[in-house]
Amino acid sequence: MAEKTGPPPSYPDLSAEQTQGGPSSTTSPPSYNDVTGVAGINLIVKAADFAARRHRTQKRKDHAQTPYINHPVGVAYILTSIGRVTDPVVLAAAYLHDTVEDTKTTIEEIEMEFGKEVRKIVEEVTDDKSLPKATRKALQVEKAPHKSPQAKLVKLADKLYNLRDLERSTPHGWDKKRVKEYFKWSRDVVAGCKGTNDALEAALDDIINRNL
Ligand SMILES: [Mn+2]
Numbered sequence: 001m002a003e004k005t006g007p008p009p010s011y012p013d014l015s016a017e018q019t020q021g022g023p024s025s026t027t028s029p030p031s032y033n034d035v036t037g038v039a040g041i042n043l044i045v046k047a048a049d050f051a052a053r054r055h056r057t058q059k060r061k062d063h064a065q066t067p068y069i070n071h072p073v074g075v076a077y078i079l080t081s082i083g084r085v086t087d088p089v090v091l092a093a094a095y096l097h098d099t100v101e102d103t104k105t106t107i108e109e110i111e112m113e114f115g116k117e118v119r120k121i122v123e124e125v126t127d128d129k130s131l132p133k134a135t136r137k138a139l140q141v142e143k144a145p146h147k148s149p150q151a152k153l154v155k156l157a158d159k160l161y162n163l164r165d166l167e168r169s170t171p172h173g174w175d176k177k178r179v180k181e182y183f184k185w186s187r188d189v190v191a192g193c194k195g196t197n198d199a200l201e202a203a204l205d206d207i208i209n210r211n212l
Pocket of ligand 1: 071097098158
């Protein structure tokens with residue numbers, strides 16, 4: 001085995017970036033419009049790798065302290081297995097959907113590594129963390145109908161994953177009322193994403209009706 005040679009050049013880990021003042025690149029972002037075949041597979045796998053690096057120290061809020069990366073992986077799998085989604089741009093965005101909101105990753109970095117199509121979707125599903133939580137939740141309901149179909153797909157799969165988690169086990173410090181409020185809020189966000197994917201919407205209707 002070789003000695004530690006530091007982080008790989010493309011997207012080093014965050015501590016390295018901080019000491020180096022962040023990534024600098026003069027090349028223009030790639031385009032993944034209608035990407036298919038090997039290029040599509042490469043885009044998806046690269047996104048999975050990037051998300052795993054960026055979320056590597058984070059845990060979910062469940063009792064089992066599941067690694068955070070299980071969530072984006074599960075969201076991508078919901079899209080392929082239930083939604084029958086095969087667009088590599090949407091699947092890459094699913095892996096990356098929480099990197100800007102929950103890690104130090106910037107939206108510009110997403111564009112440089114994954115192109116403007118993926119950037120647009122990630123941007124559409126990223127909440128503005130400078131706003132109070134109640135405002136962010138209200139904005140999700142308000143803005144959902146105006147999102148692109150690709151962003152709606154990621155949103156639907158994200159909500160389905162989170163509701164399944166919530167149905168399976170109640171997070172630390174949550175009472176029944178808070179769980180119910182979360183289902184109600186999710187129902188309102190999902191309502192704004194309707195007409196996008198029948199199978200995902202049916203699965204969401206089922207779990208929401210079961211819990212309200
Ligand atoms: Mn998410």
